[in-house]
Amino acid sequence: MSDNSEKRPSTRKPARRAASDLSADIANEIRDSIIDGRLIVDARLPSEAELAAQFAVSRPTVREALKRLAAQSLIRTQRGASGGAFVNRLSYEQAYPQQVTTATLLLSMNGISFATACEARFALERACALLACSNRTDQQLDALKFEIERQKDTFLSDETFCQSDVSFHRTFVDCACNPVLSYQLAGAIEAMQPLMNMITYTRRSRAVIVDLHSAILDALADRKATSCENVLDELHSYTLSLASPKS
Amino acid sequence: MSDNSEKRPSTRKPARRAASDLSADIANEIRDSIIDGRLIVDARLPSEAELAAQFAVSRPTVREALKRLAAQSLIRTQRGASGGAFVNRLSYEQAYPQQVTTATLLLSMNGISFATACEARFALERACALLACSNRTDQQLDALKFEIERQKDTFLSDETFCQSDVSFHRTFVDCACNPVLSYQLAGAIEAMQPLMNMITYTRRSRAVIVDLHSAILDALADRKATSCENVLDELHSYTLSLASPKS
DNA sequence: CAGACGTTAAATGTCTGACAAATAAAAATC
DNA sequence: GATTTTTATTTGTCAGACATTTAACGTCTG
Numbered sequence: 208m209s210d211n212s213e214k215r216p217s218t219r220k221p222a223r224r225a226a227s228d229l230s231a232d233i234a235n236e237i238r239d240s241i242i243d244g245r246l247i248v249d250a251r252l253p254s255e256a257e258l259a260a261q262f263a264v265s266r267p268t269v270r271e272a273l274k275r276l277a278a279q280s281l282i283r284t285q286r287g288a289s290g291g292a293f294v295n296r297l298s299y300e301q302a303y304p305q306q307v308t309t310a311t312l313l314l315s316m317n318g319i320s321f322a323t324a325c326e327a328r329f330a331l332e333r334a335c336a337l338l339a340c341s342n343r344t345d346q347q348l349d350a351l352k353f354e355i356e357r358q359k360d361t362f363l364s365d366e367t368f369c370q371s372d373v374s375f376h377r378t379f380v381d382c383a384c385n386p387v388l389s390y391q392l393a394g395a396i397e398a399m400q401p402l403m404n405m406i407t408y409t410r411r412s413r414a415v416i417v418d419l420h421s422a423i424l425d426a427l428a429d430r431k432a433t434s435c436e437n438v439l440d441e442l443h444s445y446t447l448s449l450a451s452p453k454s
Numbered sequence: 455m456s457d458n459s460e461k462r463p464s465t466r467k468p469a470r471r472a473a474s475d476l477s478a479d480i481a482n483e484i485r486d487s488i489i490d491g492r493l494i495v496d497a498r499l500p501s502e503a504e505l506a507a508q509f510a511v512s513r514p515t516v517r518e519a520l521k522r523l524a525a526q527s528l529i530r531t532q533r534g535a536s537g538g539a540f541v542n543r544l545s546y547e548q549a550y551p552q553q554v555t556t557a558t559l560l561l562s563m564n565g566i567s568f569a570t571a572c573e574a575r576f577a578l579e580r581a582c583a584l585l586a587c588s589n590r591t592d593q594q595l596d597a598l599k600f601e602i603e604r605q606k607d608t609f610l611s612d613e614t615f616c617q618s619d620v621s622f623h624r625t626f627v628d629c630a631c632n633p634v635l636s637y638q639l640a641g642a643i644e645a646m647q648p649l650m651n652m653i654t655y656t657r658r659s660r661a662v663i664v665d666l667h668s669a670i671l672d673a674l675a676d677r678k679a680t681s682c683e684n685v686l687d688e689l690h691s692y693t694l695s696l697a698s699p700k701s
Numbered sequence: 702c703a704g705a706c707g708t709t710a711a712a713t714g715t716c717t718g719a720c721a722a723a724t725a726a727a728a729a730t731c
Numbered sequence: 732g733a734t735t736t737t738t739a740t741t742t743g744t745c746a747g748a749c750a751t752t753t754a755a756c757g758t759c760t761g
Contacts, residue, residue, distance in 0.1 A: 227533075227722085227743070230521060242555065248563055254712060265745045267514050270713090271521040274477060278522035279552070281559070286474075286713045287753030297559045305526070308489065309552065312528070312544045316495055319634060326585065327634035334581030338573065387566060387574035387642075395638060474714065474751080501741060512716045517742090533742045534724030706759080714751070721744075728737065 229264050230271035237272065241281055241294055252282065252292040280305070299390050303397075306390070310398030321406055321450045328399045329443040331392055332376065333436050339382035340432040347382045351375060351424050358417050368413065369404050373397070375420055382427060403446065410449045419445070476511050477518035484519065488528055488541055499529065499539040527552070546637050550644075553637070557645030568653055568697045575646045576690040578639055579623065580683055586629035587679040594629045595675055598622060602667050605660065615660065616651050620644065622667055629674060653697050662692060 240246045253261060258269045273292055276282045280301040282292045295301075314324055354375040358368060373396065380392040419442045426435035487493045500508060505516045520539055523529045527548040529539045542548075561571055601622040605615060620643065627639040666689045673682035 229744080231524075234525065238555070242558060256712085267517075267746095268744065270514075271518055271743095274518040274521050275525035277478075278481065278525040279556070284713065285753085286751070288709090288711050289754050290712050290752075292713090297556065297563050299560065299564075302556050302560055305552075305556065308485070309526070309544065309549050311489060313546065313549055313637065314634070315491075316544050317546075317633070323632055324634055327632050327638070330581045330585055330630070330632070330635060331578070331638065333584075334577045337580075338577055383577070385570055385574050385577070386564075387561070387571055388577060390560065391574070391578065391638060391642060395634075476715080503741085514717095515715065518714095531742065532724085533722070535738090535740045536725055537723080537741050539742090702761105704759105704761085707757090709754105709756075711754090712752085714749105716749080717747090719745080721742105723742080724740085726737105726739085728735100730735070731733090 229262075229268050230275065233258075233262050233264070233269065233272035234275040237276060238279075238281060246294050248294050248296045250294045252294070254291055299386060302390065303393060306394035307397045310394050311401070314398060314402060321402065322447060324399050324402055325443065325446055325450070328395055328403075329439055329446075331395050332380065333439050335380050335383045335388060335392065336435040336439060337432045338385060338388070339379060340427060340430040340435055342384040343382035343427050343430075344384075347378060348424065348428055350378045351382075351420075351427070354378065355417060355420050355424060358413065358420065361413075369400070372416070373400050379423065379427075406450050415445060416442075476509075476515050477522065480505075480509050480511070480516065480519035481522040484523060485526075485528060493541050495541050495543045497541045499541070501538055546633060549637065550640060553641035554644045557641050558648070561645060561649060568649065569694060571646050571649055572690065572693055572697070575642055575650075576686055576693075578642050579627065580686050582627050582630040582635060582639065583682040583686060584679045585632060585635070586626060587674060587677040587682055589631040590629035590674050590677075591631075594625060595671065597625050598629075598667075598671050598674070601625065602664060602671060605664050605667065608660075616647070619663070620647050626670065626674075650693065658696055663689075666692070 237246070237252070246252070252258065252273075255266050255269050255273070258272075259266045262269065273282065273284065276292075277284065280295055280297055283295045284290070284292045313319070354371050357363065357371045358375075363371070376396055377389075377393055380396070381389050383389070419438055422438040422441075423435060426432075426438060484493070484499070493499070499505065499520075502513050502516050502520070505519075506513045509516065520529065520531065523539075524531065527542055527544055530542045531537070531539045560566070601618050604610065604618045605622075610618070623643050624636075624640055627643070628636050630636070666685055669685040669688075670682060673679075673685060
């Protein structure tokens with residue numbers, strides 16, 4: 208929204224623009240360099256001492272800036288002679304935890320209702336149905352089948368059942384064979400699972416869940432996207448009914 | 455094959471990196487306290503000196519940990535007598551930029567193809583169609599109409615047109631009236647827009663876009679979810695055809 | 702000449718101590 | 732009693748130092 212016209216560092220001076228957070232400024236500057244390609248993957252940043260001289264600050268300040276970037280997995284550091292800070296290749300594995308943390312806190316801190324979270328979660332999962340039906344592999348079907356079989360085991364602990372539930376839905380999302388989609392959805396599903404577990408833990412009927420999961424598997428096997436979406440809607444309704452059975 | 459100087463021995467395990475990163479350990483510990491509720495929103499953390507004593511490290515180390523948390527908007531700091539570090543109420547506005555940054559870098563650093571990104575983007579947007587049709591307000595329709603009118607102006611610069619395009623789609627997502635969905639989708643749309651602009655900038659026909667946008671508006675007005683999804687599919691196909699014109 | 706081995710230098714990780722700046726509460730003044 | 736001043740607390744920043752890690756260099760030996 209704000210006009211980002213900070214492309215002229217030559218005329219830049221230690222102005223009075225509320226610059227009481229040097230480490231944040233430095234971190235932002237380096238981050239922008241990474242985003243717009245001036246610093247490419249695996250490029251080595253100047254040493255902390257050099258950065259300190261370059262930005263005319265002390266080394267602790269530079270270090271705080273680097274730690275900010277490290278917290279976002281934008282850089283990695285290595286000790287030793289040819290060590291230093293390197294631009295990190297951001298991988299899905301590294302981005303997942305942050306995504307989950309952020310989503311979890313957003314839900315818990317902003318009073319998101321169970322219904323709203325649930326609605327979002329199933330809408331997103333529904334978005335995968337079409338692609339999953341066209342792109343799913345037989346291996347993925349086997350994986351889904353395996354989880355369903357696990358869930359049929361009545362001796363399974365509640366915790367393990369929930370874990371298997373998450374695995375099932377993540378595998379379902381993976382059926383779309385689109386890593387971007389998997390990334391986005393994994394964050395959403397993982398973040399909402401604790402919330403959903405807390406509410407539906409005791410009330411859920413495993414038989415109903417297993418039946419619906421089986422129906423999803425069948426729809427995927429037959430590549431029937433519409434029927435797949437319908438089952439997801441049923442699962443959505445059932446989950447909602449667990450949360451508010453007040454009558 | 456060129457000899458790669460950055461070989462990665464597969465036997466190398468990332469297990470021994472926990473030994474020397476005190477600031478990361480401290481940051482993780484505090485983060486977990488926030489997540490599981492031991493530290494609630496607006497709670498004040500101990501002062502840096504107290505934290506240093508508590509964790510038996512020096513103040514700079516504590517500060518690096520706090521900067522890591524600040525980079526994720528988990529805490530805010532305030533100077534002065536009754537200042538300190540406070541648990542931040544994570545808002546969507548604060549989470550957006552990080553979400554966009556992460557998504558942008560994930561796309562650009564992992565060689566995500568245009569088709570894959572496009573597929574994910576439209577699948578996600580499609581997920582909103584059903585909810586948008588039931589929940590949209592007349593105000594939102596007006597906002598969409600306003601953007602379409604802007605896009606009809608032939609004197610609009612390419613940049614402004616793209617900007618309006620983003621606004622249109624974000625407003626569309628907002629029609630679902632689900633903040634969680636808006637958050638997830640905004641990240642995806644914002645992150646993919648630069649990629650899509652780069653490819654479709656010159657080739658796109660504004661008339662086609664405007665027509666499709668109008669069709670979306672009509673579908674929303676009539677609350678016809680299926681027709682809305684179909685138009686989105688058309689837009690998807692058209693965008694894809696721009697990237698690989700078989701003519 | 703080649704390989705093993707010790708040395709060295711560079712870089713990050715950490716600590717100590719200090720001062721500056723901001724800020725709210727307490728104290729002093731009118 | 733209201734306003735002003737002082738004070739204490741806390742973060743922001745700096746300087747210097749030492750420890751630790753690690754790659755590169757040089758030396759010694761077979």
